[in-house]
Amino acid sequence: MPANKPFTTELTDAVMQAACDSVRLSTAGASLLRFGENAIYRLASLPVVVRVGRSVDAAEKETHVARWLEGHEFPAARLALDFNEPVVVEGVPVTFWENIDETSGDITSSEFGTILHDLHRLPPPTDFALPAFEPMPKVEKRLHAMPEGQLDPDDIEFLRDKFKDLSTEYEQLRFVLPPGPIHGDAHVGNLMRARDGQIKLIDLEDFAFGPREWDAAVLSVRHQAFGWVTEEDYQRYVAAYGFDPIKWDGFPVIRAIRELNMTTWLAQTMGESADVADEVRKRISDLRDDQTPRDWRAF
Incomplete structure (x- = not known):
């Protein structure tokens, strides 16, 4: 993460914009879905979710895990558009994921x-x-x-x-x-x-x-x-x-x-x-x- 810059929505908005610009993805109409350990955005132009993280190492591991789970056909989030490695903007990692079109209904304990x-x-x-x-x-x-x-x-x-x-x-x-x-x-x-x-x-x-x-x-x-x-x-x-x-x-x-x-x-x-x-x-x-x-x- 950039030195002396706290992880805020102002920072993640800018990083998300820069990362998408670098790979030629439009951010018009993008929306923030969740802000916590990471900032999660959904693009309006494509069925893609953009994940802005705090750790490059963690983001790199996440992409490896996603491919490993896919190899076992385990039901999990999948990387989008052949973006198999994070895009790093001033030390902040960004990964791109297939949007999961979620339906209503709680996940049961079972x-x-x-x-x-x-x-x-x-x-x-x-x-x-x-x-x-x-x-x-x-x-x-x-x-x-x-x-x-x-x-x-x-x-x-x-x-x-x-x-x-x-x-x-x-x-x-x-x-x-x-x-x-x-x-x-x-x-x-x-x-x-x-x-x-x-x-x-x-x-x-x-x-x-x-x-x-x-x-x-x-x-x-x-x-x-x-x-x-x-x-x-x-x-x-x-x-x-x-x-x-x-x-x-x-x-x-x-x-x-x-x-x-x-x-x-x-x-x-x-x-x-x-x-x-x-x-x-x-x-x-x-x-x-x-x-x-x-x-x-x-x-």
């Missing part, structure tokens, strides 16, 4: 469990190496990049201390599932149902080789910590995936790490909205007490 089960059965890629999984690779960078004055210094210090404590606890975990390729950020929001009914996996930048408990525990955290998933739906997920992470003794550590990741992920966009800033401060307050109910809003 469908999510089935997709995750099938993903975890794939053999590792042979033409490139997935990086070793890291549970909190972006926390320190996010805290370091926080604009001055957005968070109280005591809160930033608390988050750094929590990161250090959880890093130590993670190293002591004993995993029970065999390691392998994992999505790294697997949740129902990273699935889309196409018009033909097929469910496709998206957001491939966090793929790694590591403990499958990490992916498997996402819905478990959303169920146990936040109440975003009912007991009935959760049991359907467990039946489809074939393993209940809540019953594993390492789950509390994974839950705490995910809560910290979710908080710092949201904190990097708190300058975009007063609602986001309020939610971030609430989450940090909750993290100071393991017993506090997590009445968190989904973003």
